[in-house]
Amino acid sequence: MNRRGGWDGIPSSVTASITAALGVAGSVEVQATRGTSSEFVGKLSAPGELDPVFVKIVMDKVPGDLAMFLNETELARRLPALMPAIVETGEHRLQYPNQPPGPLYSWRVQEWVPGRTPGPDIAGADVERMASLAARLTPSTLHLAGAVSLHSVQELATKHFTQWRSLEKDPRLALNLQSEVGKWAFARRSQLANLEARAASAVAGSHLVHLDAGPHNVIFGQNPEDDRFIDWVPGSGPEWVTLVHSVLFVAGRRRALDPAADIADLHAILRAKLDDAGIDREKVVSYLVGLAGFAMHGPGRQDVPPSFLVADLEGVLAFTQAELAHLEPDPPRSTPVRLAGRLRDRVSGVFRRSQ
Structure with missing residues (x-):
């Protein structure tokens, strides 16, 4: 020893x-x-x-x-x-x-x-x-539930990467994101291809922060088949900022949720919003997974409290702003926190126009 x-x-x-x-x-x-x-x-x-x-x-x-x-x-x-x-x-x-x-x-x-x-x-x-x-204890054998046959961690993580990337390419959402979030944040989306390319090796264990089936990394749905695994790929950094903006944009409003009681409700809200816009509901889960992963696994940050959950959208934006200030010497004029109110005010109309 x-x-x-x-x-x-x-x-x-x-x-x-x-x-x-x-x-x-x-x-x-x-x-x-x-x-x-x-x-x-x-x-x-x-x-x-x-x-x-x-x-x-x-x-x-x-x-x-x-x-x-x-x-x-x-x-x-x-x-x-x-x-x-x-x-x-x-x-x-x-x-x-x-x-x-x-x-x-x-x-x-x-x-x-x-x-x-x-x-x-x-x-x-x-x-x-x-x-x-x-x-x-390998990614191919670690599952999220004992009695329920779910995808392996590798399959599930790959699915999340590809699904939310696919959703992002949907022209009805992409056009709105570019106009609302701004070209500076919108341009970062191209970097997500690098995350996708690294996904397989990361899930295999070379880059992941962890593969953890602990409570802070599992979102339980109303049914066992709705359980979701979340994780964070270190070094991905600001590429995920756009994802945070996207989820806020899609959600349409901030909700002070009790995570234990209302996380499924937030899923339903996002699914309904995108379904109304003609976007695949299943893909919305990947946005939630990404946001939760961002909120709870900020790269290299030790000062994010465990209660920093998907429900805390204002906190996510504040954290994003701090990350941008750290990573960018000259941040864009429209910071995440300034964008928050504008996005919440205008999102309903934007979604109506996108249909």
Whole structure:
């Protein structure tokens, strides 16, 4: 075992990655859940570490924002049990970033480092078990629900890329986007082809922040077949800004939603809007997936709270504005926040004209 500080001897570089993984971004390559949905296993590529680190994180209490979004019973019913027991090596109490003062959430972190000599507290059988687990946890075998046969992660992610790109090319929407969002943001859409080209390798594990079937990455629909996986491809950066604008534009209005009760309603609103305009309803889900992924997995950002959900459109726009200010020395005159009110005011008429 590597013992260079950190939580109970776990390296500080590893704990930094764990902290990021529990928040909104990180370098977790694969995660899975077990039993009551409170246990996670991840392959962490920590800065300064030569070998990946496999950890198991046991969540003793569901944070309030996640509990409001999805309850533990629902998670237990829908997510498969993929992970065997691993020897426990430490414990840490962590408060989510940007949360008001309140109770901490207890996590037990369990570590195994492939390629190094196991410590005395990890038996050979456990090392073999972890090696077997690592071989099984691949994108082609990780599914979002135990009792429901869904697309594999790779198929689902590829579907999302191609579907919302296809929707974007719809002339009834594209013309409105160009006039309402502006040529500066509209021009960025061409960069999305690069994301599509990288999708297959990213899903295979070389570029994804994580493949995580945890509660913050799954949007449960009214029916199991409507469950959706969301994730973020690091390095995609401002190409996704246009997607955020597009969703706001399509939604037509801002709604203060209770994620647990009304996320399906937001799906219905968007589907109805685009269906009225003659656009395929199924493709709208990809817009929602993209927006949720943007909101909860801003690239390299540690200051986005876990409650930053699809319902918080004003927050998405503010976050987008901050990203643009960081990435662009001379931002366009029409910033995302300025655009928000104008888009909301005019979107109904635009959709009527698009029919």
